[in-house]
Amino acid sequence: MANKEMEVAKGVDLKRYMGRWYEIACFPSRFQPSDGCNTRATYTLKDDGTVNVLNETWSGGKRSYIEGTAYKADPNSDEAKLKVKFYVPPFLPIIPVTGDYWVLHLDDDYSYALIGQPSRNYLWSPLTIAQLGELSWERHHIWSLGWNPGDSTYSP
Template identity: 75%
Template sequence: MATNKKVIEVVKNLDLQKYMGRWYEIASFPSFFEPKDSVNTRATYTLNEDGKTVHVLNETWSGGKRVSIEGSAYKADPSSVEAKLKVKFYVPPFLPIIPVVGDYWVLFIDDDYQYVLVGEPRKKFLWILCRQTRLDEDVYNQLLQKATDEGYDVKKLHKTPQAEPPPEGEGPKDTKGVWWIKSIFGK
């Protein structure tokens, strides 16, 4: 029996070394684990000494304070050439005891590793990331088309406000994890 359920295409042979560094969130599907008033959202990836796992630092600013969570990423299937990664975070950030694992699939990346489209198999999350705080509108529209072709509802994408220049350093930190508690209740 034929099924018309399209398999999501992902990047093959992702160069992890080139992928490392800072990425600015250009747009994403809103999620419960990110404050609703998030601005200047970014991710910084650092390859660990083993050359296979990645340290992940996700940061955003909410109410003028920096909130962040750290985790790790690794290939879902080490023998596969597909860019299907797993990311693991421990929550809540202020008392990291519960591991939460999610999918991080690289759907498209340009040859120079300057912008990327990231999704996951259930199509509940989608991110457009860029090395700069701004992305050319034509490129953005091409990424929207790619996401649409893969079955994502791009109408749910929200552009992430990014300051120019982006904030440097860490800034005032939300040490109480209030944003995380609020996010559970959809605030």
């Protein structure tokens, strides 16, 4: 399944996508603490059409965060393929790091999404409300997109 072509959401209205999203599950990554909890992202649309990104998590009782900017990878495409740029380290932001942020699925009411990137190394499942709810469909949908749900962890 890993070779299955990745489908990306189309026609995403960035204005509706803005706001706070709470992570409910993810594939572990080197840039998020393994004991992080209450992980969330807040998106704010800027006048120039780019998006301010604030990623936050709490680890060991302390808040850690990073801010960046997201923008459409191809401004002429209706696919929800974005690039996100952060400057690291957060306390002295001098080195730009750019990654892919692809919206693979988005519910019609903009309350649930699947976010991934082409290498399939990272996957996030955010909600606009901080409650878990029913995830059996999510696991099926992840599998149908060529991802292994066994690689995911639920976010506390």
